[in-house]
Amino acid sequence: MAQSGPAETGQTQAEQPSGASARDGAAEVAAPYGGGSGGPKRVRTRHFSQAKRDGVKIVGLTSYDYLSAGIFDRAGIDFLLVGDSAGNTVFGYDTTLPVTVDELIPLTRAVARAAKRALVVADLPFGSYETNPREAVHTAIRFMKETGAHAVKLEGGERSAEQIRRIVEAGIPVMAHIGYTPQSEHGLGGHVIQARGDAGAEQLLRDAKAVEETGAFAVVLEMVPSESARRVTEALSIPTISVGAGPHCDGQLLVWSDWAGFTSGRIPKFVKQYAQLAQTLEEAAVSFREDVASGSYPAPEHEYE
Numbered sequence: 001m002a003q004s005g006p007a008e009t010g011q012t013q014a015e016q017p018s019g020a021s022a023r024d025g026a027a028e029v030a031a032p033y034g035g036g037s038g039g040p041k042r043v044r045t046r047h048f049s050q051a052k053r054d055g056v057k058i059v060g061l062t063s064y065d066y067l068s069a070g071i072f073d074r075a076g077i078d079f080l081l082v083g084d085s086a087g088n089t090v091f092g093y094d095t096t097l098p099v100t101v102d103e104l105i106p107l108t109r110a111v112a113r114a115a116k117r118a119l120v121v122a123d124l125p126f127g128s129y130e131t132n133p134r135e136a137v138h139t140a141i142r143f144m145k146e147t148g149a150h151a152v153k154l155e156g157g158e159r160s161a162e163q164i165r166r167i168v169e170a171g172i173p174v175m176a177h178i179g180y181t182p183q184s185e186h187g188l189g190g191h192v193i194q195a196r197g198d199a200g201a202e203q204l205l206r207d208a209k210a211v212e213e214t215g216a217f218a219v220v221l222e223m224v225p226s227e228s229a230r231r232v233t234e235a236l237s238i239p240t241i242s243v244g245a246g247p248h249c250d251g252q253l254l255v256w257s258d259w260a261g262f263t264s265g266r267i268p269k270f271v272k273q274y275a276q277l278a279q280t281l282e283e284a285a286v287s288f289r290e291d292v293a294s295g296s297y298p299a300p301e302h303e304y305e
């Protein structure tokens with residue numbers, strides 16, 4: 001989504017040079033990220049459909065805290081997903097299954113407080129919406145009431161259609177999520193690419209049509225062949241958001257800790273690492289430890305008189 005630089009918050013941490021306003025400072029920060037004209041001040045669900053119509057790509061990252069959310073928001077990332085991937089990235093579980101609504105709510109609140117421009121999506125965790133539409137509406141309302149998120153996301157196509165319909169009827173925008181759905185990892189038999197072959201591609205299309213018909217404003221396609229994702233993208237009027245679903249989708253989303261080089265061990269093939277922050281932080285921690293041990297920190301400039 002074309003964007004006009006960071007929200008007009010004037011948030012810069014460095015002191016402004018004398019004479020420069022906070023806004024000038026923000027504009028300087030904005031320049032590397034596209035700058036230019038156009039783009040909403042606050043991303044809303046209607047901008048998702050506008051972006052698809054205009055052929056402008058939508059960009060999202062997950063976020064789980066105030067610090068990262070503020071940075072991504074100022075960088076012009078269109079939406080921030082407070083994913084149940086927090087189960088892996090924040091809480092250290094092996095899967096997303098154990099993560100609870102009570103664990104995700106404070107994280108979502110922190111992200112929503114930082115986001116001035118980005119649309120914030122709260123991921124409904126496993127066990128909080130599947131039983132019936134009433135339960136789904138109840139959970140979605142909790143997130144909206146207690147966090148400041150602008151939308152919710154839940155997994156499942158045809159199987160979750162009634163839940164999506166009822167949440168949308170309650171006035172809450174829904175991002176759907178089909179293809180590989182991590183909450184059903186054990187049912188799917190591991191991290192298995194979905195929608196392969198004709199039958200798989202047809203099921204993906206049925207799921208996509210179901211979530212569109214029941215009112216989802218966008219749909220995440222996770223780990224499906226690019227060709228299946230292309231067909232779905234062309235068949236839908238709502239935008240498709242790829243997580244490992246190739247270049248033909250209307251937008252792209254990555255788990256931020258994968259994207260920033262925090263994840264150790266195996267990372268999915270679809271991830272591109274844009275930084276190596278784990279290494280950077282580890283080196284910084286080693287330097288700090290060595291400086292304290294040698295007495296070179298604190299130096300005179302760090303002392304009070």
Ligand SMILES: Nc1nc(=O)c2c([nH]1)NC[C@@H]1CN(c3ccc(C(=O)N[C@@H](CCC(=O)O)C(=O)O)cc3)CN21
Nearest residue numbers: 085088089096182191192255258263266267268269270
């Ligand atoms: N940090 C993180 N990143 C994610 O993308 C992510 C999570 N957590 N947690 C929830 C799910 C689980 N996801 C995953 C996890 C692993 C693979 C993976 O290892 N994929 C292999 C292919 C399948 C295999 O052989 O296991 C790959 O090489 O892409 C894919 C998606 C996606 N989601």
Ligand SMILES: CC(C)C(=O)C(=O)O
Nearest residue numbers: 062083084085220243
């Ligand atoms: C990977 C994305 C789609 C997600 O659901 C999450 O981060 O929880």
Ligand SMILES: [Mg+2]
Nearest residue numbers: 083084085123
């Ligand atoms: Mg999730």
